[in-house]
Amino acid sequence: MADQVQEILDVPRDFLKDGIQFINKSQKPDRREFIKISQAVGVGFLIMGAVGYVVKLIHIPLNNILMGGA
Known part of the structure; x- marks a missing residue:
C-alpha cells in the first residue's frame, strides 16, 4: 500500500523535475x-x-441556393 502511494506521489515530482530541466536548458x-x-x-x-x-x-x-433563398 505504501509503495502505491509513493508511486502516485512520484509522478508529479518527476513531472516537475523534468519541467525545470526543460526550462533551464531552453534559451x-x-x-x-x-x-x-x-x-x-x-x-x-x-x-x-x-x-x-x-x-x-x-x-x-451556395447556402442560399440550397435553402431556396429564404
Whole structure:
C-alpha cells in the first residue's frame, strides 16, 4: 500500500523535475530568430484568414441556393 502511494506521489515530482530541466536548458530567441518566427506566424494568419474568407464567400451563395433563398 505504501509503495502505491509513493508511486502516485512520484509522478508529479518527476513531472516537475523534468519541467525545470526543460526550462533551464531552453534559451530565449535572439532578435533575428524572433522576427523570423513572428513573420512565419503572421503569414500563417494571413493564409488561414484568406482560406476562411474564400470558404465563407463560397458558402453563403451556395447556402442560399440550397435553402431556396429564404
